[in-house]
Amino acid sequence: MLQHPGRRPALGVVAAFAAAACVASLAPTVTRASSHREAPLVSGEPQLDNTDVYAFVSPDAPNTVTLIANWVPFEEPNGGPTFYPFANDAAYDINIDSNGDARADLTYRWTFNSTYRNRNTFLYNTGVVTSLDDPDLNFWQTYRLEAITAAGSTVLVDNGRVAPSRVGQASMPNYAALADAAITALPGGGRTFAGQADDPFFLDLRIFDLLYGGDFSEVGQDTVRGYNTNTLAIQVPKSVLALRGDATRNPVIGVWSTTSRQRIEVVDTVNNRNRYGGWQQVSRLGMPLVNEVVIPVGRKDEFNATAPHNDSRFLQFVTNPEVPRLVQGIYRIPAPATPRQDLVEVFLTGLCGACGPVAVDLNSQRLNRDVNPAAFVPSEQLRLNMSIPPSAAPHRLGVLGGDNAGFPNGRRLADDVTDVTLRVAEGVLLPNHPPAVDGLGDAVNTNTIPFRGAFPYVALPNVVAVNQN
Template identity: 30%
Template sequence: MIHRPSRAGAALAVSVALSASGLAAASSHREAPAIARDPAADNTDLHAWVEGGNLVILASYIPHEEPAGGPNFHGFSDDVLYEVHIARGPSSLEDALTYQFRFSTTAYRASDPAGLPAPPSGGDELFSQLAGAEQTYTITKLEGGARTVILADAPVAPPNIGRRTNQLVYGISGGGYPAFATSSKFLKQMAGGEGRAWVGPRDDGFYADVGHGFDLAGMCPLLAAPSPSCTPRDSLAGHNVHTLALEIPLAKVNGGAAPTPGPSDQQTLGIWASASRRKVRILRANGQEDGLGPWVQVSRVGLPLINTWIIGLQDKDKYNRAHPRDDLANFGAYFLNPILVRDAEFAGLYRAGQPLAAFDPGALKENRTDLIDTFSLKPASLGGHDLETFGDVLRIDLGMPSAFPNGRALVPGADHEQTDITDALLTLLLTGATGATAGDGVAANDALFLPTFPYLATAWEGASQGHFTP
């Protein structure tokens, strides 16, 4: 059992800072060298919160999707195993439940271009949306050693290409893609009362000034005298991601019983998402690629920004391959001695006259047990949990309001709050959350989230929208 001393004053300040009003998002965009070369398998965000009688989980992939990225638009890979993992209780991070997503894309229908048929003839057009290929997915639930298919051959919502495609290919009158994409054609009930699922492209709900942030942490609010050109901007504005959305009855994730109100280690979950590829990949002479052997994990995400801001560059690929149960043993030093503080010190952010001058980097870059306590929901303000395991999982006590770090809600509600994750974690890491605020100057997403499932905003349209739109 892991017992870490708490910093009572800091813990209270942490809970206040992390409950500040805002919108919730996490980022794991291109955070490691290897996965940056494999965007279809790259986890970006993970949200999970209690909404009424359900647990909502949104696992997103494929960072920096340009909406106009045709003619071969972004999509899930048929060669990747996408998984949502749920551990239960205080003593284990092994999966109590696993939801596996596999994709299948039909081939373009072949035809003879010399015959000059009228489109859509299937295969000889220049436009992929006319060529007949469709992608479907199957969800398999793993629980107690049993494998159960709970949704088979469900259609993936298509890309938001433009009004002409909406009308002539999708058959949408008036170009109404938003309602079409979340209609019953794509919003599916899972078998056995397992809840609902939705899969497809959405607006990237992460918002932050990534550009200035990775210029040696030169975010405008952290500079005493920023240059005139240092204007905070949402670097992900106008980009899409691909999302796996689940809405699961609470009893299904709580071992068969509805959760009871109030803090409880036993009804606390640990949620994370991953992507895996086959160990052996063979490129055939005809261009076909085959995967052989066991699955090997290549990406994961749990808590926000862990592999981005806490794990050192030399271990980021290793972190993506590791299981959360081994995080304290393998990467505990990174949590206790955050590199971001050292980098900020090198960049001069703690020097006299700078906004962080009041803080002692020497105290902030060593023995940060407050980070482990906070992510483990140990402070009294977070329920006073005594969890025996620590790893990169998003903890959520089903009997408590879903306010980060106890889950992360994307939209406001009566029993959950929103949090500007970027500001909250910068504040926690760089100041110890002692009442100050360290942020990036970006306070909201570029699109309004939906009030209903699947909650993320509609995917941006390639023909008339995107990150270049004023």
């Protein structure tokens, strides 16, 4: 039980945390973090665009944690001839903060290299592909995976193979085998995957049409259905992620993904692009939906370039969120009173009895025994308490549904973060909230395709054109 005597239960904490996330996600967003094309700069460069981050205790390997980050939104199946490679000139990172100072204590970094066997054909593959080294696979990618800490960088994988884009049944009759072959073991335990997958996010994105056209009865279209994305996943023992390697004393971590690119670009007369000058962060994502609806459009690119330890500059968008005001104007549901200090705890600190008005211990790094409270810095992260075991009966609403193993305690693939965030933003955790808040949602409750039961868990990529679904 994540509950102290005399404090509200974890359900209330989750609700508050979700509210913060919702506020962050339903208000104009100040992020360079990119969730499905919400920030101006990265919307024009989809290879750099983070779409979602997931962090959960692995259901079939509960001594490990799985971290998943996705890039490249709205990949249409059959999108040849180049399909959807990772960028060769970018660094794709998953960052972990174990001591709460809003700085990465551990970063997993993937960088990619592309190869063509034959540049005198337009084809991605020149015949049936049955393995990752099949000579009929004309284009392929490899990657280097590094673990970066204050002590330096360690190469975990060199020349790892990326699962190719799924061209179609004729070209890749056993794509599942290709995807499985791209799972790579890590030294010291764990494994990683890089490749294409079904986009696991499910939601009705018509929120931008005056909040579902001013009529919640019109919700229910899964905007992301049928699209693919590029996935990076890693599964490692809890001790690798925990402060001082002790997941018992220090079970809470914060997670976010970033994309960086070289600062200077030179384009020659045949359109070759040469980049140098050091890495510059251009995209960032932690909690879902924050990029899209919490940060205002004029500051989204700024947020994407900002490190979490500087998040105080965006505090006003959490304490005075835009979404509840919009809901009040369109649906006449009263917005909760501001400033929303409950959302500060949920969004910037994680839930803990000493963090703010939501007196529940759930997922703040302050709960780690070896954390220095004076060094703790509020920041936007997806926080996971690794001591909470996987649920035998996962609930799509996570903590709001009484399931402490789910969102906002980390995020599982099947968690319905849109419904949770909307209800929390509208005050479902606050006393005497309007009854209408309890049932708010987009009526898209599950992913169209079942997730896999083993790492990397994401479903295989779609092959049917979106307009045929």
